[in-house]
Amino acid sequence: MASILVLGAGKLALGDMLFILISFILLTLAVKKYAWGPITKMMDARSEKITGDLDYADQERARADKMAKEREEALRNSRAEAIEIVNKAKENGDDQKKTIVASAHSEAENVRTKAQSDAEKAKQDAMQEAQNDIANLSLEIASKVISKELNSDDQKSLIDSYIKELTVNNETK
């Protein structure tokens, strides 16, 4: 490894080629290790992050759109539902009114017919009682009047005819 200093210019320094090659390779390796590697890694990571963030933003926007649409749909549905409920309540009320009125009608009718029949019956009873009373009374009067003038035979036939008449009368009633 004798290194001799040679004087003069214009020599073909092929060693320079080897030297520059080695120094260039070493420089490349050093740059790669200390600067290029970390920088490109960070740049890749950043571009990845940006892509991810953009994707995320797109997703979020789509989600928000969907939610807004859903809310709108729900609002529209609830309005329709409210209208339906009101309609149903109205219908129910109408129905109930009708049934109440109908039942009141029928009840009133019942009460009226019952009252009528009661009245009829009372009238009949009164009539009956009056008839009986009249019969008894007239019988008593008649017996009192007749007992002085008739003998027992006449009395008997008279009473029979009278009774007959009474029964006929009663039957026709």
Add this chain to the structure above:
Amino acid sequence: MDDKYKFFDAFGLTFNVANCLSAVVAAILVFILVYSLSRKITMRPGKAQNVMEWMVDFTNSIVKQAFPDGSGKNFNLYAFVLFLFIFVSNQLGLILQVKVGGYTYLKSPTANPMITMSLALVSLLLAHYYSVKKFGFGGYLGNFARPVAFLTPVNLLEEFTNFLTLSLRLYGNIFAGEVLLALIGTVAKSFGIVSFVVAIPIEMIWQGFSVFIGAIQAYVFTTLSMVYISRKMTKE
């Protein structure tokens, strides 16, 4: 120019001290740059990280232009290091040139054809390697006979011209810039204070222009490297 260099021999090869030293300095500067810019890496980038990410995006866009289908992700790191190394190398000689005892020790490494040829060789070897890897050795050879067989000599010749144009374009631009800087420097020293005052604005203008050229050449070298690689990986 009349620059003199010190040489030493090792492993049966000759080394140019100025080239090796400059290349190491440029490499260390690149490393310090990217190392200091990538200390606090967070999801929300700070100033340094923004600069670093801007550079990464810049070289990534170069790769993406050459590989529109996005298959060139493997070359992102290579394009990044290549661009920064050439850019820093181009600017190094504008800022700092060290001469001790008539011998140059520090200058732009890219102002030497050996360095630019090495870089071009790396790019073209990568291109051929990935072509063989993709198409197999037979397919790789078959690609030379495309689009028509009689163009095979032209295609073969193109590989050498690619290599030469890629390396010598960079070398020529940077070397010419440094030569002109040195010339303006000698003008400044020629007539004492008068020429010094006159030369300073000219030197400033040319330095600014060289910074611009250095950036453009770094961009061109990286772009063409990627284009060559992508062309080798597609069937014409």
